[in-house]
Amino acid sequence: MLTTSSQMLSDASKHGYAVPAINTQGGSYDIIWAICRAAEELRSPVMLAHYTSTGAYSGHDWFVNVCRWCAAKVSVPVAIHLDHGDSFDTCMQALKLGFTSLMIDGSARPIEENAAMTNEVIKVAKCFGVPVEAEVGELLRLDNMGAIVENKNIVDPEEVRRFLSLCRPDSLAVGIGNAHGYYKGEPDIHLEILEAVRKFTDIPLVLHGCTGMKEEVIKDAIKLGVAKINFGTEIRYKYVEHYEEGLRTLDHQGHSWKISQFANERLQEDVKKIIRLAGSDGKAE
Numbered sequence: 015m016l017t018t019s020s021q022m023l024s025d026a027s028k029h030g031y032a033v034p035a036i037n038t039q040g041g042s043y044d045i046i047w048a049i050c051r052a053a054e055e056l057r058s059p060v061m062l063a064h065y066t067s068t069g070a071y072s073g074h075d076w077f078v079n080v081c082r083w084c085a086a087k088v089s090v091p092v093a094i095h096l097d098h099g100d101s102f103d104t105c106m107q108a109l110k111l112g113f114t115s116l117m118i119d120g121s122a123r124p125i126e127e128n129a130a131m132t133n134e135v136i137k138v139a140k141c142f143g144v145p146v147e148a149e150v151g152e153l154l155r156l157d158n159m160g161a162i163v164e165n166k167n168i169v170d171p172e173e174v175r176r177f178l179s180l181c182r183p184d185s186l187a188v189g190i191g192n193a194h195g196y197y198k199g200e201p202d203i204h205l206e207i208l209e210a211v212r213k214f215t216d217i218p219l220v221l222h223g224c225t226g227m228k229e230e231v232i233k234d235a236i237k238l239g240v241a242k243i244n245f246g247t248e249i250r251y252k253y254v255e256h257y258e259e260g261l262r263t264l265d266h267q268g269h270s271w272k273i274s275q276f277a278n279e280r281l282q283e284d285v286k287k288i289i290r291l292a293g294s295d296g297k298a299e
Contacts, residue, residue, distance in 0.1 A: 016085040019093040019115035019242075020145040022059040023185055026241040027218040031293035035061035035095055035220075036285065037246030038077070039068050044278045045253055046084050051278075052285035054088040056295040061115060063097040063244065066104055078112045090298040097244070098149075105135045109144060117147040121189065125150070125173055129180035136183060147220060147242075150177045151189020171210035178215055185218040185242060192223035203231050208238040218242065229291055236293065245288050249281070256280035 019033070026033050034053075038045045046062055053060040062081050069077050078094060085092035095115040096108040105116050118135040120128035132148045139146050151169025169189045178186075188211060190204045201223075208219060218241035224232055225248040232243060260266065260276035289295050 015089060015091060016082060016114060017059075017091040017093055018143060018145055019061055019095060019147075020143075020184060022061075022091050022093065023145070023218040023241045025297070026059075026294065027216070027239065029297070030237065031297060032221075032236045032241050032243045033059050033061055033294055034285070034288045034292045035063045035097070035242050035244045036249055036288065037063045037065065037068070037097065037244070038081075039246075039250050039253070042072075042253070043080055043084075044257075044274045045249065045281065046080055048253075048278045048281040049285050050084040050088045050092060052282040052289060053090050053092070053298075055282075056286055056289050057090060057298045058289045058292070058294040058296070059091040059093075059298050060289070060294075061093045061095045061242070063095045063246070064113075065097050065246075066099070066108075074107070075111055082112065095147075097246075099135075102131060102134050105146075106138065109139060109142060113144070115145055115147070117149070117187075118183075119149045119187075121149040121151060121187075125177050126180065129177055132183055133181045136181065145184035147185040147187060148177075148181070148183035149187040149189070149220075149222075150174050168204055169207060171207055171214075174211050175214055178217070183217070185220050186215075187220040187222055190221075192221060192227070201227060203227065203235075205231070205234055205238060208235060208240065212239045220244065232291060233293075243288075243292055248288075249284065252284045253277055253281050 022033050036049050081094045093115045094113045096113045098119040099105040105118050118132050120131040136146045168191050190207045191202045219239045220242040221235050221240045222244045224243045224245050256277040260273040266272040
């Protein structure tokens, strides 16, 4: 069932688990349906995340319509989430299309500008009952070999405090050494930042860049108030691996739906692992 992310993140924060937010790679039906089916089987809330850049092929409206269709087929809470919205206009477009959760990412800007842009989005989104995620401390970005290609900051907790004195998003992503892409070696994750932030706010926290992060680190982050964990890189690579396996091993006779069905069913098992890691299984009862 289609919902906003507000209640699911509030419940997760209160009860010590996280909601999986899984990037759908621009609206691939195989991926969206695998996420929803896995969530239904394990009785977990889930968020279908979307970067605007990955919607260039399918179209953002197509993505929303597929998400709506899939969400209507399951009985667990499903939110349609804009990930890393880069401007007020991007967020408004997503709101108009029917996204039920928005992220405005002003983390590359000074704190005051970030807060001002976040407040602009909150003011409008609040009128429609749609929650807003913000970010402080821009994430590292890695190349396909895991090397850092952009040198971004690990946030000072006092910067988070200052940001929250200027605006009040519904959830907050905090830069703690996490990154988008595959890590090269073990990432240097600073959980002490989450611990410090938790001392002055009870806002649900968000952990981006979970692919390749140690499970123990993710679980510890959840204990420190992370109520949403994001996976993207792992899902897109797993989907391609499963699709390639289907091409090689199935007697598909050129029927692409047979390969898609094979990849969908295999991907469900990967999503279930993420749900269990988040501790959200059984939380949609």
